[in-house]
Amino acid sequence: MKDAYERLIEEAELAMKDGPFSVADKGMTPPSGSKNDYMSISPYWWPDESKEDGLPWIRHDGKTNPASKTAETDSKRIGHFTRSVRALSLAYYFSQDEKYAKQGIEYIRTWFMNDTTKMNPNVNYGQGVPGRAEGRRGGIIDTRTLADRMLDSIAILSLSPAWTDKDEQQITQWYSDYLDWLIVDDLSGGPKGEAAAMNNHGTWYDFQVASIAYFLGNDALAKQMVQKGKMRVDTQFEKDGSQPHEIERTRAYHYHYFSLDPLVGIAQIGDKLGIDLWHYENKKGGSLAQGIQLMATYQDPASDWPYTAKDNPRRVERMTPIYLKAGVAMEKHEWIKLATETDFSRFTVKKNLAEVWAQRDIELLYPKQ
Template structure:
């Protein structure tokens, strides 16, 4: 039957990026034996099972000592900066889209992202299976990274994406904390578990409160807020998620309302192009990246009554228009006319288009879906918790 709003907001009242009604409906249809979602659940549980055997990561795992001398401080290196072989002083220069393997050595970025992603995967597995082993592991990952005094990360990213011989940290480093939005949902999904305690909740509220203060007042945080590309959009998603987690609904609402101008009107052209992303060497990837961030903001808006999905400027700039521009390239026979130094990820495009098609079933987006097959997405866990259109079965 149809999922009631009250039912969806009961056990999922602290879920903000995922769609509560989709979560409840998926759980219900799976319990009723719906085979269509089974591959997605099987994939989710297999991914969660892998993580049951993993040792939790912490900021102490790195070899490098941050400039503060405190290993509890997060540190990472700018991924696209390389030593300039023509510079006698070893100055680093930007090679956009070309990841320097040196940046992955002794960096907290990968582990921080993994903790957020893994906790989210395990919390979803707990929600759908009811098995406490997944909740226990998710809680362990969170406690080790954020809460235990011996291993916790200090609540800031002041040394994110530093450049050797240049700056200790940059606003751009905050892009690596975008997984905090998933972490917030993970904590919401753990709310009913005996393995997630009142002390855990209070500890994460304190950590998130300290980090949110740093994020919204520090020079680095405000610098990322001012970014006019995907960095700014993801900053908003991170800040709004944390604000909702902390009960700062006025902040969340104001930030989302401001995103109409700051992120949609300023970043999307009337024809749907996103010029700041098209200027990159990975322009297809970054166009999808920014679109996904805008869609996350639209999902977050649901919690505070701000409709970014249907917001449109007088000259036609909107999330839908950006999606329609990208939808033209669902056709594998249509070449991407901008620089893209790696192969475009058409599956990622397809998943975003399925989400847009669910919001705009009568739009031109549906014409692009013919270039995808149901099996392309049957094992995608996102189907379990995000509002997505279903592709018709192949005839």
């Protein structure tokens, strides 16, 4: 716990200096003409070298185009913003040092509230592809961090004296408007939108809606999305726990993990609302538990992952919070042991932040049995 806490403070001290963050800082201007609109370029698309102008771009799954990760767009910026506020909020919670709360709150005001710097509550121009689309439904995967990192952070920071009634009103209004966009826009809630995606994208959409609805006190909508999690189990899991939609990807191990992560989050929301997603089985015998067990079977990096080889070396430590959360919920002590006995000593804040956060989940944030 001491090691995890020290790494948290190290990250929070870096976060104190890194912001503030604003969508208005990007170099490119969205088709709307407003830099307040979020904008990103789809990471696996590249110029067509056979065309003089490179248009339309073509897809190379699993191969990230560096142009999608620059300051010209917002995809790196939103990740940096949300992880910084997450670090500051938890540093405030555990240290009770108001400096972390004040900085985190200022970052939130810049991103969500101030007229000149705020993000408009839509993802109309997310993951655009030059020559093909100004924005695509897959852009909503970019904003998952506005739910899975930000909502708990806001709840924690709202305990600070620096958080005002106006802050509360404005953040509630922003998320209410964003939830409305998630439900009604063709890219998101429409019949061909992200809500209908059959792989991890669809589950992350469901998680955003469920968690924001719960955050806003809309329990009826949150319950509906948890129930929809059963459809995700029906359509995504085989009896052995494998996920065919993710096996198709060039990084099948990563996407198996990346699909389980939001579904576990939905199951945790279900716990709060009296709906059990943990033990639901589809007609094939597939389940969330089977999906997690498949990953546990191959937790040893030396084991031979049966699908694509492009994940090697596999980042198996990222799965450990899932083992702990599910292990506690389902009384699977072997999963809890797998998580708590993982060695995180070689990882650093500056090079291995995802693994450092996995350790933080295990040592600081979730109860162990």
